[in-house]
Amino acid sequence: MKEVTFKSLAIRSDAEGLFLLDQRALPDDEIWIQIKTIDDMVEAIAELKTRGAPMIGVAALAALALGIEQDLSTEQLLEASSKLRQSRPTAVNLMNALDRFNTALQSGQSRPQLQQLIRDFIQEDFDLCDHMAGHGAALVKTGERLLTHCNTGSLATVGVGTALGVIRKAHQQDKDIHVYVDETRPLLQGGRLTTYELGKEQIPHTLIADNMAGFLMAQGKIDRIFVGADRIAINGDFANKIGTYTVAVLAKHHNIPFYVVAPYTTIDQDCASGSEIPIEERKPQEVRGFVSQKQPVRWAPESVDVYNPAFDVVPAELVTGWITEKGVFELSDVNNGILKGS
Ligand code: MRU
Numbered sequence: 001m002k003e004v005t006f007k008s009l010a011i012r013s014d015a016e017g018l019f020l021l022d023q024r025a026l027p028d029d030e031i032w033i034q035i036k037t038i039d040d041m042v043e044a045i046a047e048l049k050t051r052g053a054p055m056i057g058v059a060a061l062a063a064l065a066l067g068i069e070q071d072l073s074t075e076q077l078l079e080a081s082s083k084l085r086q087s088r089p090t091a092v093n094l095m096n097a098l099d100r101f102n103t104a105l106q107s108g109q110s111r112p113q114l115q116q117l118i119r120d121f122i123q124e125d126f127d128l129c130d131h132m133a134g135h136g137a138a139l140v141k142t143g144e145r146l147l148t149h150c151n152t153g154s155l156a157t158v159g160v161g162t163a164l165g166v167i168r169k170a171h172q173q174d175k176d177i178h179v180y181v182d183e184t185r186p187l188l189q190g191g192r193l194t195t196y197e198l199g200k201e202q203i204p205h206t207l208i209a210d211n212m213a214g215f216l217m218a219q220g221k222i223d224r225i226f227v228g229a230d231r232i233a234i235n236g237d238f239a240n241k242i243g244t245y246t247v248a249v250l251a252k253h254h255n256i257p258f259y260v261v262a263p264y265t266t267i268d269q270d271c272a273s274g275s276e277i278p279i280e281e282r283k284p285q286e287v288r289g290f291v292s293q294k295q296p297v298r299w300a301p302e303s304v305d306v307y308n309p310a311f312d313v314v315p316a317e318l319v320t321g322w323i324t325e326k327g328v329f330e331l332s333d334v335n336n337g338i339l340k341g342s
Contacts, residue, residue, distance in 0.1 A: 003115045004065040006122050009154040009197075010050060011059060018066050020050045020059065023155055024293055027196035038063050038080040045087035045094075048187065052156020053230045053266055054125050057097035060084040061118045064101055068111050077105055089278045090239055090311045091230040092268040097121060122158055128263035129159025131325035136166030136226060136261055139321075139328065142175050144223040147213060149182040150241035151193035152228035152261070162261040163226035164197060166323065171203045179205040180222060182213055184241060186286040186308065210243050217254040225251050226323075229262040236316030236334035237274025238262070245312040248319070257320040264324060264342045274313035282308045 001013045010021040012032075022031045024047070033049060035041050041063035044050050050059045060081075067080050081098045088094060104117050140146070146167055153164030160168050170177050179198060184190035191207055198205040208216065216222050225247060229238040238260055251258035271277060284306035285291050289298035300306075322329045322339070329338050 001062075001065055001069050003069065003112075004062065004118050004122075006119075006158070008126075008158040010055065011062065011158065013062055013065070018062055020044055021155070022049045023051055023193060024049055026155075027192050027199075028294075035063060035066065038067055038083060041066075042083050042087045045084070051189070052151065053091035053093040053228065054128075054157040054162070054263065055155070056088060056091055057093035057265060058122055058125055058158055060087075060094055061097050061101060061121050065115060065118045068114055074105060078102065081105075088280060090280045091266075092271075093230075093265045096265050096268075125157055125263070125265070126159040128265070128325045129157050129161055129165045132162055132261050132263060132323055133160050133165035133169035135325075135327050136163075136259065136323045137169035137173055137175075139257075139259070140166070140170040140173075140175050140177060140224065143177075144170075144175065145178045145180065145221055146170075147180045147182065147216070147222045147225045147247070148194065149190060149227050149244050149247055150184045151189040151197070152226075153194065153197040155193050155197060156228065161197075162228040162263070163259075164194065164228075166226050166259075166261055167198075168201060168203065171201065177204070179203060180213075180216060181205055181207050182210050182243065182247070183207060184243060185210055186242075186282075186290070188290070189241065210246075213247055214250045217250050217256055222254075222256055225256060225258045226261055227259070229260050229266050230311055231271065231277050232260070232262055232267045232322070232339060233271040233273050233277065234267070234269065234337075234339050235273045236319060236322060236331065236339065237277075237313055238266075238319075239274065239277045239279065239311045239313050242309055242312050245314050248314045252318050258318060259321045259323055259328075260314070260319055261323040264326075267339050267342060269341065274315060277311075277313055279312075280310040282310050284308060
C-alpha cells in the first residue's frame with residue numbers, strides 16, 4: 001500500500017503490500033503472510049494469525065486501507081467493515097475502530113481523509129502504549145517479581161504493548177525485575193509469544209504452566225501482576241484471556257496488587273457490567289490437544305465433549321488498579337465514572 005505505510009513487530013504496510021507476521025508459527029518461525037483481500041484479513045483475525053485486542057483493531061483498519069486502494073465503493077467498504085466486525089466477538093477495540101471508520105465514511109469523508117484517519121489511528125495506538133507504560137512502570141519497585149498472562153506486547157499492539165509495555169518500561173528503567181509468564185492454555189500465547197518478546201528484549205523471565213501461579217504466590221514469589229484486557233465495562237469489570245479470572249482470585253487471596261492495563265479503545269461505553277460482554281467460544285480441538293501448523297498433537301479422546309471459552313471476566317472488586325493512557329485509577333475512581341466517556 002502506498003498511502004498508508006507503517007511497520008511494527010507484527011504488521012507492516014509498504015509499497016509491496018500489507019503483511020502480517022503469522023503469530024501461529026512463533027516462536028520458531030517468522031513467516032510474513034500477505035493480505036490481499038478483506039476476506040484474507042477476516043480469516044487472519046479469526047484464525048489468530050494476528051491477535052491481541054488493539055492489534056485486531058489496527059489490522060481491520062489496515063485491511064480497509066487496502067480496500068480504499070483497491071477502489072472499493074462506499075457500499076463495498078461498508079460490507080467489508082461488517083465482515084471484519086464478525087471476525088472475533090470479544091475484543092471491543094475491533095468494533096470501536098470500525099465504528100470510527102464507518103462514521104467517517106458515512107459522513108462523506110474523502111478517500112484521502114479516510115486514509116488519514118487510518119494513519120492517525122495507528123499512530124494513536126503506538127502513543128497510547130507509551131503513555132500506559134509510563135504510568136504502570138512508576139508503580140514497579142526495584143527487584144520486583146512480576147506475573148503476566150497471555151501476550152500483551154508488541155505482537156498485540158503496534159507499540160510496546162499494554163501490560164507487557166509496562167513490564168518493558170520497568171526493565172528499561174533498570175528496576176531489576178523478573179517476569180513469571182503464564183503459558184496461557186490452550187493456545188499458549190504466554191509460552192510462545194510473551195517468551196519470544198521478553199527474549200528479544202533480554203528481560204529476565206521464567207515460564208510456568210498456568211496451574212502453578214497459585215503456588216508461586218503462596219511461596220511469596222510474586223510481587224505484582226499486570227494483565228491486559230479485551231473489553232472493559234463502565235463499572236470496571238473486564239474480559240481478558242481465559243485464566244485471567246483465576247489469577248485475579250488468587251491475587252486477592254494472597255494480597256498481591258493486580259492491575260489491568262488497557263487504552264480507552266478497549267472500553268465499551270455501551271457495556272454496563274461484565275455480564276454483558278460476549279465471550280468467544282473456540283474449536284474443541286484446541287483443548288483436546290495443541291493445534292499447531294507444524295506438529296498438531298492430540299492427547300484427549302477425539303470425540304470428548306469440550307467447553308472452550310477463549311476469555312473470562314474479572315469483576316472490578318478484584319482489581320487493584322486500572323492503568324490507561326490517562327493514569328492509574330482505583331475502584332473509587334471507577335465507581336465515580338472515570339471510565340465513562342473516556
Ligand atoms: O485470543 P488473543 O490472543 O487475541 O487474546 C489476547 C488477550 O487476551 C490479551 O490479553 C488482550 O487482547 C490484551 S492485548 C494488549
